[in-house]
Amino acid sequence: MEVENFIREVLVKSLNEYMMPFPTDKKVCTEWAQDVPRGGGTVIYTGCMYQVTPVSDLFNRALPILSKVKGAEKLYPLASILKPTNMQRERANRVLRSIASMLKRNGVQFNYLYEDEPYSGTVLLELGYVDEFAQYAKRVKGHLEKHQVRRLITVDPHSYYAFSRYKEFVPFDVEVVNYLELVKDLGTRVKGEYVIHDSCLYSRFLGIRENYRSLLNNAGVKLREDPFVTGPLTSMCCGAPIGPVRRDESQKIASYRAYQLNQLGDKLIVVCPLCYLALSPYFKGEVVDLAELAYNELGTGQRDTS
Amino acid sequence: MSWIYAVERAVRNNVPKVEGILKDHPYLLDLAAKVRDGKTEVLRNLDRYVEETIKAVERSGGRAYLASTSEDAREIVSKIVGSGKTVVLGKSMVAYEAGIRKHLISTGNDVWETDLGEFLIQLADEPPSHIIAPSLHMTKERAEEVMRSVDPELKGASHERIAGVARKFLREKFVKADVGITGANAVAADTGSVVLVENEGNIRMTTILPEVHVAVTGVEKILPNLELAMYEALVQAAFGGLYPPSYVNVSSGPSSTADIEMKRVRPAHGPKEFHLVLLDNGRKEAAKDPVLWQSLLCVRCGRCHLHCPVYRVLGVNWGIPPFTGPMGAMWSAVIYGDRRPAMMCTHSGGCKEVCPMRIDIPRVLEELKARELKR
Numbered sequence: 172m173e174v175e176n177f178i179r180e181v182l183v184k185s186l187n188e189y190m191m192p193f194p195t196d197k198k199v200c201t202e203w204a205q206d207v208p209r210g211g212g213t214v215i216y217t218g219c220m221y222q223v224t225p226v227s228d229l230f231n232r233a234l235p236i237l238s239k240v241k242g243a244e245k246l247y248p249l250a251s252i253l254k255p256t257n258m259q260r261e262r263a264n265r266v267l268r269s270i271a272s273m274l275k276r277n278g279v280q281f282n283y284l285y286e287d288e289p290y291s292g293t294v295l296l297e298l299g300y301v302d303e304f305a306q307y308a309k310r311v312k313g314h315l316e317k318h319q320v321r322r323l324i325t326v327d328p329h330s331y332y333a334f335s336r337y338k339e340f341v342p343f344d345v346e347v348v349n350y351l352e353l354v355k356d357l358g359t360r361v362k363g364e365y366v367i368h369d370s371c372l373y374s375r376f377l378g379i380r381e382n383y384r385s386l387l388n389n390a391g392v393k394l395r396e397d398p399f400v401t402g403p404l405t406s407m408c409c410g411a412p413i414g415p416v417r418r419d420e421s422q423k424i425a426s427y428r429a430y431q432l433n434q435l436g437d438k439l440i441v442v443c444p445l446c447y448l449a450l451s452p453y454f455k456g457e458v459v460d461l462a463e464l465a466y467n468e469l470g471t472g473q474r475d476t477s
Numbered sequence: 478m479s480w481i482y483a484v485e486r487a488v489r490n491n492v493p494k495v496e497g498i499l500k501d502h503p504y505l506l507d508l509a510a511k512v513r514d515g516k517t518e519v520l521r522n523l524d525r526y527v528e529e530t531i532k533a534v535e536r537s538g539g540r541a542y543l544a545s546t547s548e549d550a551r552e553i554v555s556k557i558v559g560s561g562k563t564v565v566l567g568k569s570m571v572a573y574e575a576g577i578r579k580h581l582i583s584t585g586n587d588v589w590e591t592d593l594g595e596f597l598i599q600l601a602d603e604p605p606s607h608i609i610a611p612s613l614h615m616t617k618e619r620a621e622e623v624m625r626s627v628d629p630e631l632k633g634a635s636h637e638r639i640a641g642v643a644r645k646f647l648r649e650k651f652v653k654a655d656v657g658i659t660g661a662n663a664v665a666a667d668t669g670s671v672v673l674v675e676n677e678g679n680i681r682m683t684t685i686l687p688e689v690h691v692a693v694t695g696v697e698k699i700l701p702n703l704e705l706a707m708y709e710a711l712v713q714a715a716f717g718g719l720y721p722p723s724y725v726n727v728s729s730g731p732s733s734t735a736d737i738e739m740k741r742v743r744p745a746h747g748p749k750e751f752h753l754v755l756l757d758n759g760r761k762e763a764a765k766d767p768v769l770w771q772s773l774l775c776v777r778c779g780r781c782h783l784h785c786p787v788y789r790v791l792g793v794n795w796g797i798p799p800f801t802g803p804m805g806a807m808w809s810a811v812i813y814g815d816r817r818p819a820m821m822c823t824h825s826g827g828c829k830e831v832c833p834m835r836i837d838i839p840r841v842l843e844e845l846k847a848r849e850l851k852r
Contacts (some may be wrong), residue, residue, distance in 0.1 A: 175820075175850055297824065299846025375826030399489060407786035408825035417821060423790045424823065427481070 177238035178415055179300055181247045186307050190289040190314070193230065194251035195223055197286040203264040207271060210282035211319035215274070215350075218291045218330040221266050221460075224444040225259040231414045231421075262463075263444075269462040270326050273354045281324055289314050293333035297412045304333075305340035312341050322346040324353065326462075328372035328443050335377065349373075351382040351442070357390040357465040364393045366435040368428070368450060369406040370443040383442050383461055390464070395435045407431075411445035421449070429453030440464070480792045483616045488783050491718040495780060495831075498720045505715045508708040509833040515705035516697070516774050516834070519666070520764045526666045526699050527755060533669030537730030538743050539751035541669070543696075547575040550693060550756050554658070557691055557752050560585040562655040565647075567673070567683030568592035569660025570608060570777065570799040571756055572693045574812060577658065589650045591679035593643050597623050604798035608805070609717050609779040614792055647679070657683035657748070661694035662713050662777070663706035664753065668729055670703050671753060674710035676723040684728050690748040692728070696755050697764070697773040703727070709776055716778035716833040763811040768844040772807035774834040779804075781838060784827030795821055803828035803838045810845050816852075819845035 185193050200219035207215065230250075237243040255263070274281060289311045295304035315323075323345055325331040337343040351373070367387070374380035380403060387394060399405050410424025429450050432439055437456030441447045444460070451458045499505060519526045527543060534541035544550035554577055558564060564586050566578060578599070581588045590599040594612040598605055601623045605611030612620065620639050625631050628642045659680055661671040671692045673680045684690050700706040707725070714722035732747030743749070763769045782788045782802030787795055796805030796818045806818040822842040829838050 172850075172852070179850065296843075299820070299843060299850050301843065301847040302851070371823070371825045375830055376824070399492065404784055404827055404830050405488075405492065407784070407789065407827060408823040410786065410823055412823045413821060420787070420791065420821060421823075424786045427790050428786065 174235045174238040175298075175416055177244065178234055178298070179303065180244050182295060182300070183303055184244070185247060185250075186290065186292065186295075186310075190311070191219065192290055192294050193223075193253075194248050195219060196251055196254060199223060199254055199260060200288065201283075201285045202260070203267040204271075204283050204285065205268065207281070207283040209285055211284070211315075211321070213279075213281045213322040213324065214288075214320050215271060215281045215283050216291075216323040216325050216330060216334075217267060217288065218293070218325070218327060219288070220327040220330060221263040221444045222260070223255065224448050225255040225263075226253050227445075228414070228448060229253060231418045234415060235418070266444075266460050266462045267326065269465045270350050273358060273462070273465050274324065274350055276358055277354050277356075279324070279353050284318055284320070287314075287318060291330040291333040293329040294415070296333055296336060297329070298416060308337050308340045308343075312337065312343055312345075315345055320345055322348070325349050328370040328377065329445065331377055332372045349377070349379060351379050351386070354386065357386050357461075359390060359465055361387070361390045361392045361464050363438065364395050364436055365438045365440045366395050366432050367401060367440045368409065368432055368446055369401065370441075370446060371406075371408045373442060374403060374406065387440065387461065387464075392440075392464070397435055400431045400435060409446045409449040411449040414449070425449040426453045429455075479616050479619065480614055481789075483614055483619075484783075484789060484792065486616070487610065487613050492783060494718045495716060498715050498718070502715065502720065505712060505720075509712045509716070512700070512705055512709045512712050512776065513774060513834050515700045515702075516709075518701055519699050520697065520770055520773050523696060523699075523761055523764045526701065527696055529666045530664055530669060530699050530753075530755065533665070533667060534730065534751070534753050535669070537669045537751075538733065539669065539730040539753060541753040541755065544575075544754055544756045545758070547756070547758055550575040550754055550758075551577060551580045553752075553754050554691060554693065555580065555584055557689065557750075558584075558586060558656050562586045563650060563653045564588040564656045564658060565650050565654040565679075565683050565687065566590045566592075566595065567657060567659035567680040568595050568675075569658065569693055570605065570611075571660050571695050572658060573605060573799050574758065575693060575756060577693060589647060591647050591651065591683055592675075592677060593640055593679075596643050596647065600624070600626050604793055606793035606798070606801060607779055607782055608777050608799060608802065611799070613782075651679075651682045651686050654683075654687040656689045656691060657685075657687040658691045658693060659683055661692045661698050661753075663709040664692075664694060664699045664755075665701075665703035665706040666699050667702040669753070670706065670727050670729040672703075672706045672710045673726040673728070674714045674722045674724070675726070676719050678724060681724050681726055684726055685732075685747045688744075688748055689750045689752070690728060690731075691752045691754065693754045693756065696757055696760050697775075699755075712833050713776045713778050716776070716780050716831075718780075759812045759814070768841055769807070769811060771836045771841055772804070772811055774836050775804050775808070776834060777804075778833055780831045780833070781828035784825075784831050786825050787821050787823060791821070803842070804836075807836075807838065807841050807845070816845045816849035820849060822846070
């Protein structure tokens with residue numbers, strides 16, 4: 172329980188002070204946003220997930236070691252010096268700008284809270300710190316009220332899942348949707364055959380498995396499916412959610428999942444930043460987020476991967 | 478890597494079969510819903526239904542006991558069996574949980590598992606890796622290796638040949654057996670009947686040939702009546718991938734006949750004695766728990782195991798045998814108070830989608846995580 176207690180202590184402390192799971196340079200979270208109005212109402216919600224997920228494995232490696240060092244929790248504020256690499260930041264920016272671009276092209280207006288955007292608390296819920304999640308949800312609710320947020324457009328499955336559970340813990344009347352429910356087309360034609368790894372949360376908890384499949388099919392993507400690997404009941408988790416507490420097992424699951432997916436091809440689409448992080452080290456081939464396939468205003472235009 | 482090969486082969490054999498069964502016999506979903514309602518009713522009133530069941534068994538000429546712990550169960554079974562007997566076991570994970578086999582061997586009995594999977598793990602002295610397919614972790618090649626202790630000539634044998642070795646070896650045990658011990662897929666509170674579903678025929682022989690039949694099962698197997706108990710057997714078989722099951726056995730007390738003046742007398746050709754041991758071992762406590770009670774709805778179809786990434790990579794190393802897989806992560810807490818297996822859940826969600834009892838397994842495991850972290 173050493174590592175679990177340590178995680179609780181540092182997570183709660185960081186959420187209390189920064190409304191983030193670890194101290195983060197907010198520029199990393201907000202630099203993707205170009206010409207997105209600041210404000211409430213309908214907001215695009217990133218949770219800083221795409222932006223900082225690349226450094227989360229460093230934490231997964233460090234936490235078990237730090238948990239054995241007396242007083243290590245006092246070092247936690249230094250975590251803000253950990254930043255994604257430039258390449259990782261560019262990728263996150265690309266994904267988020269692509270999603271914003273897709274929403275705009277589909278007629279969706281939205282604002283963004285920029286550095287006032289709070290983390291959703293999802294890591295607390297998924298690791299089992301349910302009481303702490305309930306406390307944090309109350310705080311986030313108050314924060315969103317203060318910024319007059321009425322509707323959240325989430326862009327990752329973990330934030331979507333967390334907010335969908337808020338009402339079990341606090342009265343919560345903010346509407347929560349996901350961009351995949353609002354976008355009707357990717358805005359580009361994509362040639363080539365891809366394998367798809369389903370987000371567990373999107374497919375079996377939030378019911379939007381067919382949303383991203385339709386987008387991809389309509390864009391011309393040929394999906395290589397296998398009933399034992401990518402079926403609605405047979406696709407399996409990448410292992411990421413237990414990474415902070417059971418890193419070895421998490422990696423075994425990721426390795427196996429990548430092996431399964433590689434039996435179908437060497438080009439993989441994911442729809443979650445955690446799945447991207449978990450599978451990339453093991454999947455032999457190209458891994459892309461669905462949003463990277465879509466047209467974006469940086470002018471990447473049509474993507475022909477044949 | 479042999480675990481992965483074994484489980485992948487099992488998945489490819491089983492998963493499409495279950496899907497086909499549910500498609501071809503859609504009434505099974507209605508039966509599953511009825512069983513869920515029946516089990517829920519019992520779990521809400523467990524003490525009353527245990528008492529009703531005990532009385533019903535006694536009315537049918539049998540004897541019934543409530544064992545609070547595994548130790549109690551071993552003591553009860555030991556008193557019934559005695560020593561120097563030949564005992565055949567017709568597959569019971571509850572009997573495994575209670576340590577019945579090893580205990581009876583230690584008290585001087587010749588004891589044999591007769592279910593092929595259980596027989597293999599007995600020979601190999603390994604724990605069961607799946608709730609209904611205890612030797613799931615064994616590839617065909619490993620099963621052959623284990624079976625060589627019975628037939629040293631086995632080499633490059635087919636599945637059929639390996640099963641044939643067990644059949645030949647165990648035939649003699651069935652005929653000689655003094656006591657047959659089974660589990661129960663379901664127990665009917667109104668008639669005291671034990672319902673058992675199988676394909677091998679070993680259970681039928683275990684319940685009929687010896688003079689004493691002992692059924693050892695958990696209190697959560699009780700259904701309000703025989704109709705629902707029969708449905709549970711069919712639901713378990715179907716969702717486990719074997720439908721129609723080859724045999725469904727209903728045992729209601731010792732054997733009897735009413736062929737002389739229509740007066741019912743006992744015994745006839747089957748057992749002279751029937752004993753039902755109902756095991757608590759933490760189940761009654763769990764039935765009162767607002768979240769954990771759901772885990773007691775489990776009908777042991779084993780389907781959740783095959784749709785779980787944690788079980789896929791960890792197998793028998795996740796949970797406390799016989800409780801492995803997603804249901805095992807719940808049951809390791811129910812029976813052994815060990816919530817650590819729950820910490821491994823990644824909320825992949827396949828388990829809840831395939832469960833015939835619609836147990837929200839990820840939510841139960843989330844609650845167990847929360848309790849473990851509060852400790």
